[in-house]
Amino acid sequence: MAGSININVRMNMTNQTQKRTPKDSKVIRILLITTALIFFVLILLIPLISVFAKAFEQGAGVYYAAISDPAALKAIELTLSTIAIVVPVNTAFGLIAAWTVAKFKFKGKNLLVTIIDLPFAISPVVAGLIFVLLFSTSHGLLGPLLNAWGLKVIFAPPGIILATLFVTLPFVARELIPLMEAQGTAEEEAALTLGASGFKTFRLITLPNIKWALLYGVMLTAARAAGEFGAVSVVSGHIRGLTNTVPLHVEILYNEYKFSAAFAVASLLTVIAIINLIIKNISDWKIKQQAKA
Numbered sequence: 001m002a003g004s005i006n007i008n009v010r011m012n013m014t015n016q017t018q019k020r021t022p023k024d025s026k027v028i029r030i031l032l033i034t035t036a037l038i039f040f041v042l043i044l045l046i047p048l049i050s051v052f053a054k055a056f057e058q059g060a061g062v063y064y065a066a067i068s069d070p071a072a073l074k075a076i077e078l079t080l081s082t083i084a085i086v087v088p089v090n091t092a093f094g095l096i097a098a099w100t101v102a103k104f105k106f107k108g109k110n111l112l113v114t115i116i117d118l119p120f121a122i123s124p125v126v127a128g129l130i131f132v133l134l135f136s137t138s139h140g141l142l143g144p145l146l147n148a149w150g151l152k153v154i155f156a157p158p159g160i161i162l163a164t165l166f167v168t169l170p171f172v173a174r175e176l177i178p179l180m181e182a183q184g185t186a187e188e189e190a191a192l193t194l195g196a197s198g199f200k201t202f203r204l205i206t207l208p209n210i211k212w213a214l215l216y217g218v219m220l221t222a223a224r225a226a227g228e229f230g231a232v233s234v235v236s237g238h239i240r241g242l243t244n245t246v247p248l249h250v251e252i253l254y255n256e257y258k259f260s261a262a263f264a265v266a267s268l269l270t271v272i273a274i275i276n277l278i279i280k281n282i283s284d285w286k287i288k289q290q291a292k293a
Contacts, residue, residue, distance in 0.1 A: 048270060048274075051263055051266055051267055051270050052263075052267055052270070054259065054260060054263035055260065055263040055264040055266070055267045056264075057259075057260050057263075058260045062260050062261070062264070063260070063264045063267075065261075066253075066258075066260065066261035066262075066264035066265055067264055067265060067268065069261075070241065071240050071241050071244070071249060072249055072265055074241045074242070074244070075244045075245055075246050075248070075249035075265075076246060076268070078157060078160070078243070078244070078245055079225075079226055079245045079246045081157070082157075082160055082161055082164050082225055082245065083222050083225045083226060085161050085165075086161065086164045086165050086168055086221065086225045087218060087221050087222050087225065089165060090165065090168050090169055090171070090172055090221050091172050091214075091217070091218055091221065093169065093172070093173070094170075094171070094172025094173035094174075094175075094176060094217060094221075095172065095176065095214070097112065097116055097173040097177075098172070098173045098176035098177045098180055098210075099180070099202070099206070100112065101113060101116075101173075101177050101180075101181075102176070102177055102180035102181045102183075103180065103185050103188065113177075116169065116170050116173050116174065117170060117174075118169075118170075119166055119167050119168075119169050119170055120170060123230065124163075124167050124228065124229070124230030124231040125230045125231065125233075125234055127163060127166050127167060127230075127231045128163055128230060128231035128232070128233065128234025128235050129234055131153075131154065131159060131162055131163055131166075131231070131234075131235050132154055132234060132235060135153035135154050135159060135162075136154045137152060137153075137154070140154070153235075154235050154237070155235070155236065155237030155239065155243060156243065157243065159235035159236065160232050160235060160236055160243060160245065162235070163228070163231035163232050163234070163235045164225050164228050164231070164232060166231065167224065167228055167230075167231050168221045168224045168225050168228070171217050171220040171221045171224060172214065172217035172218060172220075172221055173217075174217070175213045175214070175216055175217035175220070176210055176213055176214060176217060179209075179210055179213045179287070180206075180210060183209055183210075187205050187206075187209075188201050188205055188206060191204070191205050209290070212282070212283040212286040212287050212290070213283060213287060215279060215283055216279060216280055216283040219275070219276045219279045219280070220276065222272070222276075223272050223273060223276045226245075226246065226269060226272050227246075227247055227269050227272070227273075228245075228247065229247040229248070229251075232245055232247070232248065233248060233251075236248060238252070240252065246265060246268060246269060247269070249265055250262050250265050250266045250269075253265065
């Protein structure tokens with residue numbers, strides 16, 4: 001008797017739960033979506049609009065003058081030059097590292113993954129200080145050697161490139177490793193069995209499977225290289241027209257109370273961020289389409 005009562009009670013509770021679940025889940029879903037939208041508007045959308053509103057606050061003439069100022073053009077040129085060097089180098093490293101980690105088993109694999117993740121664990125400012133301690137011509141560990149060769153790294157573009165290389169090192173590899181691990185090695189092994197060379201296998205099999213994740217990793221690297229502040233600030237010396245990148249130039253303009261000019265130059269970085277988000281969404285969609293195929 002007691003057992004049948006317990007069964008009836010459980011059945012009633014289950015029925016009540018099933019009746020409440022659709023409504024409850026709908027309310028929870030609406031609350032979560034509303035919270036996410038509010039967070040998106042407050043944290044992302046309003047600041048994004050504010051950047052362009054402040055940039056054009058004094059008119060298009062002031063905006064154009066700010067981004068065409070010789071110091072701004074030098075900062076843009078240095079930033080683009082840094083991106084042009086950093087992105088290919090870290091793309092090549094990311095491809096090699098991801099291929100090695102995802103496709104092979106070897107001793108020291110965990111150590112390699114740790115090294116890849118190291119820039120995520122170290123503050124960019126600390127990374128900049130490390131480069132100063134290594135390459136400063138006055139008190140750096142390699143200072144005497146650099147002086148003998150007549151090379152200048154710190155407070156010069158090479159230091160900016162080295163610092164940016166370090167902070168952007170993980171992005172391509174970290175986008176590719178999970179995808180390549182999920183894809184496995186069956187297709188590559190089949191191609192090698194049929195007589196394809198390693199490079200041909202990579203070009204015809206591996207690369208088409210990872211191209212969208214690779215594109216997003218490259219864009220992340222470029223965006224971080226363009227917007228890096230901490231490490232670059234330490235090694236650059238803030239020499240206007242020589243070692244100022246776009247973020248450093250924005251800081252100088254803001255500290256000089258040239259707010260419209262600062263936001264005008266900052267809007268260039270915002271455009272890069274928007275392009276990055278668009279490419280991310282395209283990449284995610286393409287990767288999902290590949291997974292379904």
